[in-house]
Amino acid sequence: MLRWLIGGGREPQGLGEKAALQTIGEDQSQNPYTELLVLSAHRDIVRFLVQLDDNRFASAGDDGIIVVWNAQTGEKLLDLRGHSQKITAITAFPPLDSCEQGHQLILTASADRTVGVWDCDTGRQIQSVSCFQSTVKCLTVLQGLDVWLSGGNDLGVWNRKLDLLCKTNHLSDTGISALVEIPRNCVVAAVGKELIIFRLVAPTEGLLEWDIIEVKRLLDHQDSILSLVNINDTSFVTGSHVGELIIWDALDWTVQACERSFWNPSPQPDAQQEIKLCQKQNDISINHFTCDEENIFVAVGRGLYVYNLQLKRVIACQKTAHDSTILHIVRLPNRQLISCSEDGSVRIWEVREKQQLPAEPVPTGFFNMWGFGRVNKQASQPVKKQQENGTTCSLELIGDLIGHSSSVEMFLYFEDHGLVTCSADHLIILWKNGERESGLRSIKLFQKLEEDGDLHPAV
Amino acid sequence: MISAPDVVAFTKEDEYEEEPYNEPALPEEYSVPLFPYASQGANPWSKLSGAKFSRDFILISEFSEQVGPQPLLTIPNDAKVFGTFDLNYFSLRIMSVDYQASFVGHPPGSAYPKLNFVEDSKVVLGDSKEGAFAYVHHLTLYDLEARGFVRPFCMAYISADQHKIMQQFQELSAEFSKASECLKMGNRKAFAGELEKKLKDLDYTRTVLHTETEIQKKANDKGFYTSQAIEKANELANVEKSIIEHQDLLRQIRSYPRQKMKIPALHPGDTEHTQDQAAQVSTTSNPEESANADLYTCRPAYTPKLIKAKSTKCFDKKLKTLEELCDTEYFTQTLAQLSHIEHMFRGDLCYLLTSQIDRALRKQQHITNFLFEDFMEVDDRMEKQENVPSRPSQDRLPSRPVEECPIPKVLISVGSYKSSVESVLIKMEQELGDEEYKEVAAAESSNFDPQENLDYLDMDMKGSISSGESIEVLGTEKSSSVLSKSDSQASLTVPLSPHVVRSKAVSHRTISEDSIEVLSTCPSEALIPDDFKASYPSAINEEEPYADSEGAIHFEASVCPPELGETQEGSLENTPSQIDSSCSIGKASEGQLVPLPTPADTLSDEDGVVSIPPQSSRQKDQGFHVDVEMENTDPSPRDNSCEMFPAYELDPSCLLASRDVSKTSLDNYSDTASYMSSVASTSSDRTLSAHSAGLSSERHKKRAGQNALKFIRQYPFAHPAIYSLLSGRTLVVLGEDETIVRKLVTALSIFVPSYGYYAKPVKHWISSPLHIMDFQKWKLIGLQRVASPASMGTLHTLSRYSRYTSILDLDSKTLRCPLYRGTLVPRLADHRTQIKRGSTYYLHVQSMLTQLCSKAFLYTFCHHLHLPAHSEETQEAVASRQASFLKLNLGLVNEDIRVVQYLAELLKLHYMQESPETTQPLLRFDYVPSFLYKI
Secondary structure (H helix, E strand, O other), rough: OOHHHHHHHHHHHHHHHHHHHHOOOOOOOOOOEEEEEEOOOOOOOOEEEEEEEEEEEEEEEOOOOOOEEEOOOOEEEEEEEEOOOOOOEEEEEEOOOOOOOOEEEEEEEEEEOOOEEEOOOOOOOEEEEEOOOOOOOOOEEEEOEEEEEEEEOOOOEEEOOEEEEEHHHHHHHHOOOEEEOOOEEEEEEEOOOEEEEEEEEEEOOOOOOOOOEEEEEOOOOOOOEEEEEEEEEEEEEEEEEOOOOEEEEOOOOEEEEEEHHHHHHHOOOOOHHHHHHOOOOOHOOEEEEEEOOOEEEEEEEEEEEEEEEEOOOEEEEEEEOOOOOOEEEOOOOEEEEEEEEEEHHHHHHHHEEEOOOOOOOOOOOOOOOOOOOOOOOOOOOOOOEOOOOEEEEEEEEEEEEEEEOOOOEEEEEEOOEEEEEOOOOOEEEEEEEEHHHHHHHHHHHHHHHHHHOOOOOOO | OOOOOHHHOOOOOOHHHHOOOOOOOOHHHHHOOOOOOOOOOOOOOOOOOOOOOOOOOEEEEEEEEEOEEEEEEEOOOHHHHHHOOOOOHHHHHHOOOOOEEOOEOOOOOOOOOOOOOOOOEEEEEOOOOOOOOEEEEEEEEOOOOOOEEEEEEEEEEEEOOHHHHHHOHHHHHHHHHHHHHHHHHHHHHHHHHHHHHHHHHHHHHHHHHHHHHHHHHHOOOOOOOHHOOOOOHHHHHHHHHHHHHHHHHHHHHHHHHHHHHHHHHOOHHHHHHHHHHHHHOOOOOOHHHHHHHHHHOOOHHHHHHHHOOOOOOOOOOOOHHHHHOHHHHHHHHHHHHHHHHHHHHHOOOHHHHHHHHHHHHHOOOOOOOOOOOOOOHHHHHHOOOOOHHHHOOOEEEHHHHHHHHHOOOOHHOOOOOOOOOOOOOOOEEEOOOOOOHHHHHHHHHHHHOHHHHHHHHHHHHHHHHOOOOOOEEEEEEEOOOOOOOOHHHOOOOOOOOHHHHHHHHHHHHHOOOOOOOOOOOHHHHHHOOOHHHHHOOOHOOOOOOOHHHHHHHHHHHHHOHHHHHHHHHHHHHHHHHHHHHHHHHHHHHHHHHOOOOHHHHHHHHHOOOOOOOOOOHHHHHHHHOOOOOOOOOOOOOOOOOOOOOOOOHHHHHHHHHHHHHHHHOOOOOOOHHHHHHHHHHHHHHHHHHHHHHHHHHHHHHHHEEEEEHEEEEEEOOOOHHHHHOOOOOEEEEEEEHHHHHHHHHHHHHHHOOOOOOOOOOEEEEEEOOOOOOHHHHHOEEEEEEEOHHHHHHHHHHHOOHHHHHEEEEEOOOOOEEEOOOOOOHHOOOOOOOOOOOOOHHHHHHOOOOOHHHHHHHHHHHHHHHHOOOOOOOOHHHHHHHHHHHHHHOOOOOHHHHHHHHHHHHHHHHHOOOOOOOOOOEEEEOOOOOOEEEEO
């Protein structure tokens, strides 16, 4: 982070990297975000953003404060204070549909080994649990069972009233890094290199107590699992530190597809580039996934890859999509992909299908990034991944958002309000569609005129 | 802004008068009366008479019971100002026309001395021998040791220009009333304190005497009283009587009629206390109760001493000074207010009138004027409400009393006041308390014979004044009992241009029979000297200006709000030349359908704080019907503690105010450090020096205008740079030399639109790397270029955020910013302009920007431009309608559209914001390529 501030010695290297990085000029006609609002309330890195409803979101980070914001106006609504150390996990706990006066709740886990439950309408801390042996690193709400799970060194199951229903034995010292619900009351937890499937047993007539049973351990990953995401009802995907991507069947927990060569060097290696890639394990670690019906979008190190589920291959990639590790990606409904990175920028990509022009011969190998490492390659040319059948997709950079001065940790997309990004520079930025905002303001203006009775003056 | 002093003297040439109908006449509101002696070939700028003082000043005099009239102090307190002018002589003059027959002492039929709460009297008088004319404000202060407990004082505004005094009478009266009220309030406080001390003394004396008497009684049981004992008993009785008297006085001073102050809200809790105390007659003998008494008793413990019951009239005793008569805080505030007055009325009458008109016109544009006006001036009204003295003081404590300063008495119905010279007929008083002065005013105007009254006036003057033939009393406040219908009297000060006012009045009657008639012209001629009147034939002939006024009405009514869209569009197309004025017209017409605001409304508009706008502007308002209450004017939009804009850093006036101390800071007036230091070093007089703000802002404008001119001439790429500022793209001025950067930033800041009234988003000098927040906050930044490696960060940030900024590099003389191809900026900043003077250029810019604001206003508030005409209309259709409006109706090309759009956005945000602090500024930007310009 703050690479551009370090200056001096880093400069030549930075330039070298930039040559490979696709850039876009100031002229970004497709970038709708022409208005920004800087929200500053945190005093440390802001790591998490969670959407509460259509108009609100909460932010949390290393200062232990949770702030609830209005996504439209950027107004700070609530300030939830109670944790003495940094927040390690946060999740929204939607009210039960049956319950009329249910409040929207937030669950937060902190490094102070407590989990708090907050009412985000009143800002009150409803309850706090502090009986944890270790820091809770992930929280998952199982809506169907109306319970939530806490994942630390062990896995606990809790109900809405914060009663501990059951918990597992001590699993590992590193703790659960990711937790995802899969069908049939099962959850999959990533613990180091292992994936552990647990089944939750709800109390029935015969059984009074809740129980959680370890069903299976999956040991296919070579290195620690960094990301774990549900693709759909029947499959989920995991990614590891060394660039392994495995797609699992969610019902019988078998491997549907496995890809281990994201980091594989091209057959025509650019020596310098290669060394750097090998030096930096981070460059091949799979940090985040996002999915739609057809594709999995994978953030691998600094690159972005589009993996087609049917073709079981990468159909488009951008090997150096950012200057630095990509931390979060989200697929938008309008075929756009947004990524944020440690380099402090947010980039907007569009997946475009293109008829491949007569191209250079394609060497074999799945993940051939041939030639991309070459410095002389025109940077503005989108990288295309050619396929055998002649159609190709490309990730086209259509805009970038520059505002944060440090690593952008996460972002949230609101259909109506735009994009919210949070960063290690302690700030949250609300990016808005300036044109739409201007129209909305006009409407509000005339509403106010009407309310004040100035539009049709009384005679 | 709208009227330039440079040209104002020539607005009405003689030949122009001859054929006034050939070309569209300058609206009367924009013109200033001709110099009355112009026909005699006199140079209007020559000194009117052989005045012995160099410029106007304020004199405070006292009629001392020991030595007679004596001058106490002058403001400014500088012997150079009044030169050889004989203050003693003039004090004698002004004190000898004190009309107050305030009866103080033992009124017949009353057992105790009675305090009268006397209204101040306001008199204009002239001394032709001395060449001095003065507005004289008489007041009385209470002093326990003085004869009848009162000390007569007066404050006089002395000028060589008679017309200045006459025409500014209302303003002077309002401002001096503030000062007087402040002084009197402090005096009452001091007087009450004095009374309490005296009561304690008396109480103590009584106890002592009582004990002595008891001892004597015991000592001699012979059954008869010694003469000594009788003496003691008498003394005791005297003391008792004295105590009762003083208690009564204390009760009186405390029960000072609050309703007169009219702003009980400013005395929270205080009022109750007073009522309580009025009920429980005198409580001071009871120590417990006195402890919980209000502010009057909150003073260090006082040790009573033995005193004589009978107060002796001692002429050898030194009388209290003015300062001792008044509570210190209040006294300081009074001086500050007086100093403010002196600054306010400095300069030529023509200039004062121009700026008043200017202010009045700007006030009409209250929706848009925050954009480019000097917020300090825009704030003028607020400033007055808050009583300027409080402004510079960062600690609120000393300013507290000022807020308590009651409103001037002129505006309140003068209930108890009786003038001793009731027959002297004067006008200059507006009783806003009354609501039904319409018919009376009309009736009076028809019956009034100016000449007759003038004679009457003269005659009376001769009769009642015997203090010397060189004194002419030109006017005094009219007592409410003079006229038969006095309680519903509405009158005016001398209008700027009498026939204008008259024509307004006439036209009102024509169009709306039942509208409240607030304008009356009747007595105004009484004050116009014959020779002055000669140049105003229309002031006598009522019918003549009628045609004009009809035009004016048509003008106002041309746009009707219900059909705002079409009408405005149509009129714009037909008469593009009217675009400029449509902004205010639109507002005016909207307001016209609203019932004419009563004066009470006007007052309540201001949120209970009564402001006294110059009379001339009030006339304007009523003439124009511009009291559109579309915007709820927040009386305190300035937020001194605003984190983003420290008041002293952004408020040029603050620093300029201290220029007497640190003249060096003129150029880079917002140097925080130097401001701080100068304030620190002059903390004692900073309250006073703050009043030079008005004048200094003139200098600031001049300076800024000059430097802006220089910039435009020097840099061929001035246009895109100015476009950046106008379109809200932050301009970073990069340079090594702080003074050069600051100078340029100051100059360019005249083009920066503000977010609100608080401050311009300008940062004059910064040396740390910029941050995204900076672009959100500031639209013009002076950035230090350092040669050290540390600056790498600064430059990196700059290039990283280049899409938000335009960068003007002063060292390499380059500019990196988007392309500009509009026509607006070339007119605004023509490098071949004939304008030579900085202040003229500043005014040119202001008027251009006002025009721009009107366009932005139209664009923002045209309903049909922003809302879909029907539910199926697409966003694109609306957008194309907007584009065609901007292009065809407002005549904007290319990038000029962006400017208006940006201003419109600011207008929307400003209009909608509840309070200035809550809304955060937005950063709007465009993804447009930048170009590098070189010389």
